[in-house]
Amino acid sequence: MTTTTVLTTTTLPTDAATPASPASIGTPTTGGPARRRSRQRPEAFTVVSYFGVIAFGLTCLIPFWMVVAGSLTAESTLSQRGYSFWPDPLSFDAYATIFSGNRVWLSYGATLFITIVGTAIAVAATSGIAWVIARGLAFVSRPLAIFAYIPMLFTGGLVPMYILVTQVLQLRNSLFAVILPLVIAPFLVFVQVSFFRATPQELLDAARIDGAGELRIFFQIVLPISKPVIAVIALFYAVTFWNEWFHALLFISDTDLYPLQLVLQNLISSVANAADLGSTVSAPVYQMRLAMTVITIGPILLAYPFAQRYFVKGLTLGATKG
Incomplete structure (x- = not known):
């Protein structure tokens, strides 16, 4: 018996849909939704x-x-x-009068030393204390937290601090007499404690499993990921040290060690007397006050753009954590 196989050929209609090629997938066509969205007006x-x-x-x-x-x-x-x-x-009469002698230049050097050295010491001390408090160590963290919290409520007063700085520490006529009383700001300590407590514990445990000690964890892991909060507290400390004049008035009597703020205050108080400024003509009183403002806030104002990216990073930190 012979079997005959009949093949039937079916012809698709011309308007049937054909599968799209891979190259055409995801490519917006002219007049499509993507083009219409690009032409939408801003909200x-x-x-x-x-x-x-x-x-x-x-x-x-x-x-x-x-x-x-x-x-x-x-x-x-x-x-x-x-x-x-x-x-x-x-x-430019006001600037010429202010910079006529070397006193302002010496005060600039003193203020730069106070700001740079004071900020470095303050950030180091604040970071160390905040990390120990955030670790929650037995018999250490809680007493240290109380020690940092008490100055937020009350202080010993002006007389005990003066005796401590001048007689006990022997820091009279020293720039460190301006730096040391401002090294620890309790509010900034607790700001950094809150940041350290948000550090992932798994990251620290992984470092300990790899054999890293506490100091290595702090310096090589914790501090690099803490740049936003460190930049914030460093900026706060820098502004505080830059504007400091009261402790210099108390503990410094050598005019060559006067910071910029104290020198400008003395110039304002004696600006009416041209002899005090080393000039024989009348001093430009109004113009000088404005020039002193520019001289005072100009350098510290330039520090904000450098810390801006850390502020933005601190705002977005943790936004992707689920």
Whole structure:
């Protein structure tokens, strides 16, 4: 018997869908949703937010610029017309008077030493104390936390501190007399304690399994991942040391060791007397006050852009943890 096989060929309609090629998958077509979305207008909230941020930035920048412009405006114009947006006429008399001698330059050096050395010591001491408190060690962490918390409530007073610095520590006429009383800020200690307690315990346990000691864990693991909080407390300490003048007034009598803030305060108090400033002409009083403001806040203002990226990182830290 012979078997005949009949093959039936089915022809698909011309309008049937054909499978898409791999190259065409994910490629937006002309006039598709992706193109329409790209042409959408920005949301009203986004526009309002941009305008709000710009307006807030201008409210902060314009007064500072007017102080700078006033410090470069002639004294006669300031006394008659007051502040102006542009220095007209341009005058550098105030800066020439301030920097006429070497006292301001010496005070700049003293303030830089106090700020840099004081900030380094304060950050190191604060980080060490905060790490020990965050570790929760028996018989150590709790007493140390109480020791750091008590100064937030009350202090011993001005007289005991003066006796301690001048008679016990023998730091009179020393820049460390300005640094040491401000080394530990209890509030910043507890800010860093909160950050250290958020460190993943698994990371520390893995380091201990690999044979790392406590000091190695602290310096090679904890501190590198703690750059945001360290930058924050370092900036707070730097601003505090830069603006410090009260402890210098108490413990320093050598004028060559005066920090910048104390020198400028003395200049303001004696600005009416040209002889005190080493000049035979009348001093530009109004212009000088504005120039002193620029000289005081200018250098420390430049520290904020360098710490900005750490502030942003600190805000977004932990946003991806689930």
